[in-house]
Amino acid sequence: MVPFLSLQDVSKSFEPELSEAVLRVVRSGWYLLGEELKRFEADFAEYCGVRHCIGVANGLDALNLIMRAYKEMNILHKGDEVIVPANTYIASILAVNANDLVPVPVEPSLETYLIDPVEIEKAITSKTKAIMAVHLYGQLCEMETIRAIATKHSLLVIEDSAQAHGAVREGKKAGAFGDASGFSFYPGKNLGALGDAGAVTTNDDNLAEIVRQIANYGSEKKYVNKYKGVNSRLDEIQAAVLALKLKRLDKDNERRREIAGRYCREMRNVHVTLPGGTENPAHVVHVFSVRSPDRDGLAAYLDKNGIQTLIHYPIPPHKQRAYIEWNARSYPITERIHHEVLSLPISQVMTNGDVEQVIDAINSFKS
Numbered sequence: 310m311v312p313f314l315s316l317q318d319v320s321k322s323f324e325p326e327l328s329e330a331v332l333r334v335v336r337s338g339w340y341l342l343g344e345e346l347k348r349f350e351a352d353f354a355e356y357c358g359v360r361h362c363i364g365v366a367n368g369l370d371a372l373n374l375i376m377r378a379y380k381e382m383n384i385l386h387k388g389d390e391v392i393v394p395a396n397t398y399i400a401s402i403l404a405v406n407a408n409d410l411v412p413v414p415v416e417p418s419l420e421t422y423l424i425d426p427v428e429i430e431k432a433i434t435s436k437t438k439a440i441m442a443v444h445l446y447g448q449l450c451e452m453e454t455i456r457a458i459a460t461k462h463s464l465l466v467i468e469d470s471a472q473a474h475g476a477v478r479e480g481k482k483a484g485a486f487g488d489a490s491g492f493s494f495y496p497g498k499n500l501g502a503l504g505d506a507g508a509v510t511t512n513d514d515n516l517a518e519i520v521r522q523i524a525n526y527g528s529e530k531k532y533v534n535k536y537k538g539v540n541s542r543l544d545e546i547q548a549a550v551l552a553l554k555l556k557r558l559d560k561d562n563e564r565r566r567e568i569a570g571r572y573c574r575e576m577r578n579v580h581v582t583l584p585g586g587t588e589n590p591a592h593v594v595h596v597f598s599v600r601s602p603d604r605d606g607l608a609a610y611l612d613k614n615g616i617q618t619l620i621h622y623p624i625p626p627h628k629q630r631a632y633i634e635w636n637a638r639s640y641p642i643t644e645r646i647h648h649e650v651l652s653l654p655i656s657q658v659m660t661n662g663d664v665e666q667v668i669d670a671i672n673s674f675k676s
Contacts, residue, residue: 311654311663313617316496318658320503323553330549331503340545342525349548352555353508356475357484361517363509364543365524368471368493371507372404372441374541375467375489378519379439380408381536384465389438391467394424395643397443399626401469404491405441413437414627414635416642420585422446422598422650426454433458439465444473444483446621447499447565447595448586452478452486467491470510472595474500475562484510489520494551499565499595500558502547561657565594568655568664572597575668580676581607582649596621600649603676608651614670619652 320327334345346364354362365371379385387409393402395414405412415428422445429440440459442450452466459466468490470476473483484490494506509520519536522529527538569587576583582600586592598621601607608618625647627635653667 311616311659311666313619313652313654314497314656315658316501319501319656322658323557326553327550330553331546334545334549337545341542343545345545345548345552346543349543349552349555350508352552354510356555356558357482357490357510359485359510360512360514361510363517363521363524364548365507365509365520366541366543367505368469368491368495368507369400369404370524370539370541371491371493371509372401372467372469373407374520374524374539375491375509375511375516376404376408376410377523378489378516379465381519381523382515385410385438388436390434390436391439391441392424392429392432392437393441394443394445395625395627395640396422396424396646397445397469397626398471398622399629399631400471401441401443402626402632410439411436414638414640414643416640417445417646419642419646421448422584422646423448423450424455426451426458429455429458433462433464437462437464439467441467441469442487443469443471444476446584446598447472447476447593449473449476449478449483449486449591456486465489471495471507472498473593474498474595475558476591476593478591485512488513489516494547499562499593500551500554503550504547506543506547506551508543562593564657565655566590566592568659569594569597571664572653572655572668572671576671578671578674580674581671594655596652597655598650598652599671600646601651601676602649604649604651606676607674610674611653611667611670614666614673616667616670617654621650621652622647 350362396417466487468487470483471493476483489511494502523538524541527536
């Protein structure tokens with residue numbers, strides 16, 4: 310069986326340093342808000358090319374905290390509209406709703422699966438205050454165009470970089486294009502922790518300070534609470550693990566692009582549409598999603614041939630019961646993507662034999 314992603318093999322590839330990092334923290338007796346966190350925050354800020362990184366509990370919290378901080382700064386207000394991609398994981402939209410803001414979904418490009426700048430322009434109203442650019446599957450959105458639109462209309466740009474650690478274009482990395490960015494370090498990410506973890510990156514000194522305080526019970530110093538905060542902190546073990554893995558992130562991303570390049574060059578099946586741009590540094594290939602009108606048949610065939618696949622994502626946000634008020638809406642491109650996508654195995658620990666097995670199976674599939 311070729312697994313979709315073997316987290317056990319990923320962890321093994323960092324041994325013995327991984328176990329040594331965990332043991333170092335355990336023996337230190339200091340498990341929160343310590344030197345490991347400071348080290349990782351400094352390293353990740355430098356890596357992304359920003360002034361600030363604030364470690365938080367998970368990626369959803371990162372987006373939530375950004376929105377909340379902008380409200381505390383009187384930049385966002387209850388009822389303001391935030392443009393979001395209709396084709397995204399639901400967390401991107403949940404963060405908007407959680408702060409009494411109004412998500413406005415717009416269609417993606419069928420070629421990239423990413424939010425379409427043309428559709429962004431069409432969706433802007435007098436209530437629009439921000440654009441959320443989600444770098445889905447590891448590919449950077451058209452950030453230069455999106456920033457130009459935002460500047461024209463005086464809008465914030467918030468990046469959801471949960472799937473794009475290390476994606477780079479013209480020397481700038483994911484997390485440095487927007488006014489602020491939220492990252493997830495969920496174990497399956499290109500830069501993954503050993504549990505939930507996340508971060509906010511920004512060049513805004515005031516925003517960084519407020520995010521840090523809200524995430525720590527609203528406290529600027531112990532027992533002094535400036536905001537009605539939450540508990541969202543990146544612990545010392547996760548920080549130590551992430552600091553170790555960060556050193557190899559670029560190399561791991563390059564291996565993913567190498568595998569994706571082979572997929573794109575060697576897969577030849579008229580029933581399977583391949584993604585584009587996967588060998589470009591602007592794409593770190595967190596997910597390699599193909600499309601097929603017979604997605605379920607393809608998934609069953611691959612499973613029969615020993616290849617594990619996943620669907621990112623089977624139900625679009627506007628069709629979820631959580632958003633029942635949107636269920637009657639139609640986003641045809643989003644719906645087509647969600648009905649057709651199938652994610653193939655891809656990771657830095659795949660062997661060449663695994664890669665060839667996936668390629669051979671795709672090429673022999675008959676719809």
